[in-house]
Amino acid sequence: MKIDIETLSLAQLESLLIAAERRKRLLSSRRSIASVRRKVIALAAQHGYTIEELYGDKPVAAAAVKKRTTRRKTGKVAPKYRDPDNKRNTWSGRGRMPRWLAQKTKHGRSATDFLIPGLAKPTASKSSSIGRRTLIKQR
Numbered sequence: 661m662k663i664d665i666e667t668l669s670l671a672q673l674e675s676l677l678i679a680a681e682r683r684k685r686l687l688s689s690r691r692s693i694a695s696v697r698r699k700v701i702a703l704a705a706q707h708g709y710t711i712e713e714l715y716g717d718k719p720v721a722a723a724a725v726k727k728r729t730t731r732r733k734t735g736k737v738a739p740k741y742r743d744p745d746n747k748r749n750t751w752s753g754r755g756r757m758p759r760w761l762a763q764k765t766k767h768g769r770s771a772t773d774f775l776i777p778g779l780a781k782p783t784a785s786k787s788s789s790i791g792r793r794t795l796i797k798q799r
Contacts, residue, residue: 741774750776 665673704711739750741761749760757771765771 738779740776740779741771742776743774 743749
């Protein structure tokens with residue numbers, strides 16, 4: 661942290677000096693980390709424990725973190741769309757639209773123009789109500 665003392669007013673300089681003196685007193689009154697560590701190890705040993713038994717191998721903060729759940733792997737899906745110019749370009753309809761199809765739909769063609777005949781039905785759009793449950797109020 662850099663403090664430009666040239667730009668500070670007299671009141672700000674006084675408060676900075678007071679805060680520095682407080683911090684200096686606190687640090688000088690504390691015992692060294694090594695001596696505190698030795699005392700803690702000795703106290704644990706006096707009661708028949710080791711530090712590893714008390715705190716474990718991992719720090720306390722790391723032990724509190726929950727493990728992420730693993731995602732379920734989805735199986736392979738047959739392609740629904742094929743590029744007529746390059747037969748190796750296919751898309752299953754899942755995930756982001758591939759570049760070749762996005763480029764062709766940008767120029768006015770529809771994605772349904774690239775459906776593989778006899779194998780595929782168009783992928784439902786996100787705003788479509790197909791497959792959604794709807795609540796019908798009955799009177």
